[in-house]
Amino acid sequence: MNNFPKLQKKSKAEWDSLVHSKEPVIHLGMASCGKAAGADKVKTVVLNTLKQNKIKAKVVEVGCIGTCYLEPIMDITAHGNPRLSFGNVDEKWAEIILRKYLIEKEHNRNKVLGHFGTIPFNGVPSFYEQPMLKDQVRIVTKNCGIIDPSDIKQYIANEGYVGLSKALEMKPGEIIELIKNAGLRGRGGAGFPTGIKWRTCHDTKSGEKYLICNADEGDPGAFMNRLLIESDPHALLEGMVIAAYAIGVTEAIIYIRAEYPLAIVRLNNAIEQMKEYNLIGNNILGSKFSLHLKLKEGAGAFVCGEETSLIHSIEGKRGMPRTRPPFPAVSGLYGKPTVINNVETLGTVAHIVRNGADWYKQFGVDGNFGTKTFSLVGKIRRSGLIEVPLGTTLRKIIFDIGGGTQKEFKAVQTGGPSGGCIPKELLDTPVTYETLAKVGSIMGSGGLIVMDSDTCIVDLAKYFLDFIQKESCGKCTPCRVGTRHMFEILEKICNGQAEPDYLDKLESLANLVKTTSLCGLGQTAGNPVLTTLRYFRPEYIEHVDGYYCPALVCRSLIEYEVIKGRCTGCQRCVSVCPTGAISGPRSEPHNLDTNKCIKCRACYEICRFDAIAGNAIVITSGKEA
Amino acid sequence: MQTTNIEFEKILHSYPVEVGSLIPLLQKAQAKLGYISIETVEEIAAYLNITESMVFGVASFYSQFRFTEPGKHSISVCLGTACHVSGGETLLESFERDLDVKPGECTHDKKYDLNRVACLGCCALAPVVKVDNDIHSKVNVIKLNEILSKYE
Numbered sequence: 001m002n003n004f005p006k007l008q009k010k011s012k013a014e015w016d017s018l019v020h021s022k023e024p025v026i027h028l029g030m031a032s033c034g035k036a037a038g039a040d041k042v043k044t045v046v047l048n049t050l051k052q053n054k055i056k057a058k059v060v061e062v063g064c065i066g067t068c069y070l071e072p073i074m075d076i077t078a079h080g081n082p083r084l085s086f087g088n089v090d091e092k093w094a095e096i097i098l099r100k101y102l103i104e105k106e107h108n109r110n111k112v113l114g115h116f117g118t119i120p121f122n123g124v125p126s127f128y129e130q131p132m133l134k135d136q137v138r139i140v141t142k143n144c145g146i147i148d149p150s151d152i153k154q155y156i157a158n159e160g161y162v163g164l165s166k167a168l169e170m171k172p173g174e175i176i177e178l179i180k181n182a183g184l185r186g187r188g189g190a191g192f193p194t195g196i197k198w199r200t201c202h203d204t205k206s207g208e209k210y211l212i213c214n215a216d217e218g219d220p221g222a223f224m225n226r227l228l229i230e231s232d233p234h235a236l237l238e239g240m241v242i243a244a245y246a247i248g249v250t251e252a253i254i255y256i257r258a259e260y261p262l263a264i265v266r267l268n269n270a271i272e273q274m275k276e277y278n279l280i281g282n283n284i285l286g287s288k289f290s291l292h293l294k295l296k297e298g299a300g301a302f303v304c305g306e307e308t309s310l311i312h313s314i315e316g317k318r319g320m321p322r323t324r325p326p327f328p329a330v331s332g333l334y335g336k337p338t339v340i341n342n343v344e345t346l347g348t349v350a351h352i353v354r355n356g357a358d359w360y361k362q363f364g365v366d367g368n369f370g371t372k373t374f375s376l377v378g379k380i381r382r383s384g385l386i387e388v389p390l391g392t393t394l395r396k397i398i399f400d401i402g403g404g405t406q407k408e409f410k411a412v413q414t415g416g417p418s419g420g421c422i423p424k425e426l427l428d429t430p431v432t433y434e435t436l437a438k439v440g441s442i443m444g445s446g447g448l449i450v451m452d453s454d455t456c457i458v459d460l461a462k463y464f465l466d467f468i469q470k471e472s473c474g475k476c477t478p479c480r481v482g483t484r485h486m487f488e489i490l491e492k493i494c495n496g497q498a499e500p501d502y503l504d505k506l507e508s509l510a511n512l513v514k515t516t517s518l519c520g521l522g523q524t525a526g527n528p529v530l531t532t533l534r535y536f537r538p539e540y541i542e543h544v545d546g547y548y549c550p551a552l553v554c555r556s557l558i559e560y561e562v563i564k565g566r567c568t569g570c571q572r573c574v575s576v577c578p579t580g581a582i583s584g585p586r587s588e589p590h591n592l593d594t595n596k597c598i599k600c601r602a603c604y605e606i607c608r609f610d611a612i613a614g615n616a617i618v619i620t621s622g623k624e625a
Numbered sequence: 626m627q628t629t630n631i632e633f634e635k636i637l638h639s640y641p642v643e644v645g646s647l648i649p650l651l652q653k654a655q656a657k658l659g660y661i662s663i664e665t666v667e668e669i670a671a672y673l674n675i676t677e678s679m680v681f682g683v684a685s686f687y688s689q690f691r692f693t694e695p696g697k698h699s700i701s702v703c704l705g706t707a708c709h710v711s712g713g714e715t716l717l718e719s720f721e722r723d724l725d726v727k728p729g730e731c732t733h734d735k736k737y738d739l740n741r742v743a744c745l746g747c748c749a750l751a752p753v754v755k756v757d758n759d760i761h762s763k764v765n766v767i768k769l770n771e772i773l774s775k776y777e
Contacts, residue, residue: 036747036760068749223746258652258689259745261758299648299687302743316644318686377707377748384749413706448749449706463709467743475684475726576767577723600722601715602766609767 002286004165004279008275009158015157021563024057024078025101027080029071029145031064031230032262033223037071038090041414045094055102063231065145067132070113076101081116104254114195116146128535132382140347141387149266149573154166154271157236161279163350168244168287175246175353176202183369184349188214188305188342189415189444191433194349197339197373201247206335211249212333212340213240215263218302219330219416221468224373224449225343227385229256229263232347233270238568239292239346241280244291247339251292255310260295267295302417302471305518307332307340309473320473321519331382344373344578365391368432372443376402378413378450388431395427398450407452411535415444417464417471419538421457425537438530442524456553457536458543461488465529472521479522482513486529495556498544506532506585547621555599558621564589567616573603591619632687633657633665637672647673659695688743696731696738698776700756704745705744707751712765716752717741737773 005428018025028048030039043059050057056077065073070087074094077083084107086097093111100106107124114127128134138144155161167175180195201209213236217225229236236254244252256264270294274280282290296314304310304319311333313319332338348370352360354572356531361369368390374397377383381403388397392413399598411421414431420441422429428434451460468482474500489506492498510526510533517523533540542548548555561572562582574582575591581597584590592603639648647669654665661684668704670677684690702717702755718729720739724732731738747753749761754772761772 032760033747033749036750036753038761071750217746218743220704220709220744221748222744223748226746259742275772283715297649297652298741299652301687301688313648314645315646316683318683328758375748377751378710449710449748451710455710460710463706473744488727578719598722599767600719601712606768609765 002165003253003278004161004285007153008162011153011474012287018060018154019077019083020080021058021077025083026057026059026075026098027062027075027083027117028059028078029064030061030072030229032260033064033068033227034071034073037068039072041073042072042089042094042264043089045091045293045433046098048306048515050338053103057102060079061150062147063149063455064227064385066141066385067130067229067382067430068382069112069382074115077118078102079105080119082115084115084121084124085113086111086135087113088188098369102554103314111391114192122196131403132384132401135396136387136579137389138231138346138372138387139351139363139371140228141232141385143235144227144385144504147232149231152234152270152271152277152279155232158271159354160234161238163353164238164241164279164443165285166588168285168289168354169427170353171248172202172248172482175242178357179246179349179352182352182359182360183367184345184352185368185433186342187344187348187372187445189418191443192343194345197329197341198243198247199295199338200327201339202616204330206337207335207569208251208334209249210333210336211240211244211252212310212314212510213252213346214299214305214307214340215254215260215342215343216310217257217343218305219418219447221375221413221449222416222445223375224385224446226260226419227266227375228347228373229260230266233266234274236278236343236346237267237270237274237352239349240293241291242349243346245289245342249339252289253294253296253333255296255304255314258299259552264295264297268425271295289445299403299584301473303468303473303519303521306521309519310340311338311609313546314504318473320475321521323518342408344446350443350602353409363389365430365432367434372431372481373444374446374448376448376449376450379407379452379455381406381448390432393430394422397431397448398427402450405427405452406467407454409454410451411457412451413441413449413451413528414447415442415461415524415527417446417467418442418449418527419447419522420527421451421460421535422531423535425535439533440534441527454551454553457532458490458493458549459551459553461528461532462487462494465525470519472525476518476525478513478516479525480519482509482517483525484523486513490529493540494549494554495542496543496547496554496561500544502544503537503540542622550621552619552621554621558595558599558619560592560599561591561618562596562603563591563616563618566614568612568614570610572606572610572613573617576602576606580601583622589616620624628667630685633668635695637668641682642673644673644675646685649678649688651680651690654689657758660691660693682688683744691729691738691740693729693731693738694735697736699738699740700754700773701740701742701745702728702749703745703747703755704741705751707748708744708753711751712733716754716764716769717765719763719769737776
């Protein structure tokens with residue numbers, strides 16, 4: 001029997017009573033990022049403040065709305081006013097804001113970010129009018145930070161499972177056509193049309209088929225999947241049930257990183273609630289369709305982002321890739337047809353089913369329809385998770401949404417270790433699968449790491465190659481040996497031990513590894529090197545010929561120095577130096593013995609942190625020294 | 626030791642005898658004991674009827690598994706891209722120096738073990754250091770002692 005309409009009605013009533021609650025409601029952003037910013041402590045303060053002032057209120061934990069630079073975030077709904085959001089609420093401010101607003105009905109104007117109402121409110125802008133949000137289109141992330149991820153009813157009250165309910169009344173083939181028409185492409189990075197993948201698997205005759213959600217978000221610097229699962233797990237799960245129905249799968253697996261403990265808790269809890277309301281299991285919502293779902297925790301291997309490696313890992317083997325074809329959609333897990341989709345891809349499915357292909361196609365550009373989430377991090381003013389229509393330019397993302405950089409913008413890295421560095425001359429590049437490939441990078445899963453003049457491009461290339469050579473599974477020689485060798489060349493360049501032909505060697509090696517490796521990991525391993533050589537060759541040459549690191553990062557090429565005129569002799573640096581390299585009596589300029597100095601940066605940090613120290617310690621490199 | 630064996634025996638038998646059980650069993654064993662011991666490798670191999678070298682081959686492939694006893698507190702320094710460009714490497718080196726251990730090792734007094742982690746997904750708060758289950762954000766070298774002093 002289909003109880004969904006009844007459940008929907010009940011959920012909406014509960015949601016309405018929360019939105020128009022007589023009692024104040026306090027929402028706290030408690031995803032991993034919020035917790036890292038101190039949300040747990042804020043929660044304790046909130047509970048204590050309520051208790052001390054004898055205020056009865058509901059405290060609800062939500063996920064993350066994406067404005068990570070404003071964490072911890074606290075929303076308050078009270079006095080019949082719309083929900084107000086406050087940012088950078090530490091323990092001290094939590095108490096002040098609560099007292100002021102709940103007792104004196106005054107919202108703190110410095111801390112209020114915006115309201116979530118539909119009409120103007122008392123000089124407070126709408127939350128979505130903030131510079132970071134106003135150019136975003138939030139489809140996949142629409143519930144993130146708004147609803148309680150541990151309560152399925154809040155998801156249902158916000159159009160949740162409407163897509164599934166609708167899908168179950170359609171024929172599987174119709175859903176596949178719909179997804180194809182919407183032009184949805186794999187959000188894991190490669191951009192393969194999702195509908196075609198589903199069709200292939202659907203048309204392959206087999207008693208058993210599998211659907212796997214790849215939630216093994218391995219790109220360093222990317223957290224889109226973590227945030228979505230922690231903040232709105234049902235968005236993924238609803239998409240999975242629809243996908244399974246369309247393809248003809250009765251067993252589905254979510255392969256998720258063990259490093260995301262909170263996401264795993266949220267998923268397990270969400271699956272239990274689905275069982276309770278017959279949204280998973282046998283005869284879903286009274287239909288003939290049944291689906292069983294389980295979680296597999298990934299054990300930490302970047303190469304498992306590659307489909308065939310991931311399959312081997314689930315089978316209990318070393319996560320090593322194999323040649324394709326056969327593609328997994330024909331022969332995958334245990335030799336059965338298998339579809340592997342990314343979290344964001346599946347998170348989009350329900351929205352397309354609910355609103356139709358034409359609705360989805362209004363976002364984005366031809367061939368690149370819809371939206372894409374990005375984790376905007378690095379040296380950027382407004383860091384966090386954003387969702388924009390495909391085709392948005394990098395300039396708009398970095399400067400309008402992200403607020404630009406403090407120091408001079410240098411480059412943006414897309415696509416993680418498989419991607420490339422894009423310089424400021426190419427900032428007007430629209431973000432699509434094809435344009436990013438054209439400039440030598442890739443879309444990837446959505447990490448955008450912004451770099452300023454303090455980032456050394458050579459060091460960054462070295463960092464990625466270090467990562468890749470550690471994560472290379474070792475199966476094919478070009479990747480196993482080639483990435484290691486590239487890393488060693490880069491290390492020598494950073495150490496000032498390079499020979500003149502190193503850059504050419506590096507370039508030819510990168511091209512060789514790219515063209516001869518077995519899987520995507522090796523085939524893209526050269527990208528960080530090739531793009532940086534293409535756009536930042538002068539910086540490489542400065543390292544090789546001038547022993548000069550303009551960003552003052554490469555340790556063998558820099559020295560620490562005390563500027564005598566600025567040093568107040570406060571001895572703070574002396575106290576933190578681990579090797580006794582700095583000496584000098586109090587109130588007199590200190591001496592720094594460069595032979596003893598290990599360049600650990602402690603003195604530099606303390607000299608900047610402490611007002612009395614006077615920024616006296618500076619870092620210099622080759623050319624200037 | 627006896628009880629651990631009996632308990633682990635129970636865990637073993639809750640999984641079907643198939644290679645697909647290998648990684649979940651290794652994860653359960655590590656959650657219980659804190660690391661993968663030689664005995665664990667032997668027990669899993671015997672239960673799943675595969676060679677010990679195959680168990681170790683799989684376990685050593687994945688970065689989640691450690692083969693030495695962990696300390697009372699676990700320190701993980703994030704070396705994701707955002708943390709790297711914000712100085713994560715320097716933090717790791719400072720821990721190595723202060724605690725006199727290399728990543729993957731444990732201090733002599735068994736108080737801390739030190740690890741490098743590829744990315745904790747808190748990139749907007751970089752650089753981050755995780756001690757046990759707490760994530761410390763926007764860390765720099767002069768904050769390290771203060772952080773460690775909370776974990777005695």
